[in-house]
Amino acid sequence: MSRTHPTDPAPDPRFPFPRTSAPTCCRRDPALFDLASGDLSGDTKDAARGRLEQARRSCSACPIVTACLRWALVNRTLTQDGVFAGTTPAQRCALRRRLADRLGPDWVDVLAARDQARRERAEAARHTPLPVAQARIVHLDRELNGSLRLLPQLTAEEQRLNRSRLVAGLKAA
Ligand code: SF4
Known part of the structure; x- marks a missing residue:
């Protein structure tokens, strides 16, 4: 399995991968995050669990972990394997289900609309005339x-x- 990297084509343009000047661990050591869901069973179980824990520790110290999780949840087809923001594919599926329960089946569009409204409010605030x-x-x-x-x-x-x-x-x- 090859881990889908955030720079691969066709991510949802409304949710760009967060920028950071910090060298993220998944770029430095992509193999550590390259975990198929099937890796957690069978003979390789212990080794895979060890790698998963290591990847999770790295993600917990990552400066863009929140935005990375959001990106991974929205870009389902790009994140079917691997660890993103400390989550496994199965955990991301569960989180997507919870988002759909809370915001409806079009939760990605709802999030995009909220982001757009937030950007517009920030832009309007910049141009509010002084008293x-x-x-x-x-x-x-x-x-x-x-x-x-x-x-x-x-x-x-x-x-x-x-x-x-x-x-x-x-x-x-
Ligand atoms: S949080 Fe995302 S960007 Fe940061 S190390 Fe983990 S997978 Fe990489």
């Missing part, structure tokens, strides 16, 4: 100091002077 008083302060600050750039640290006296100018400007506005 009038804050906008005035920003405007006055630009007039006094020019547009944003790295300024030398102001002395306490300069800060006091700036503040009194800003307050005076606000009163006059």
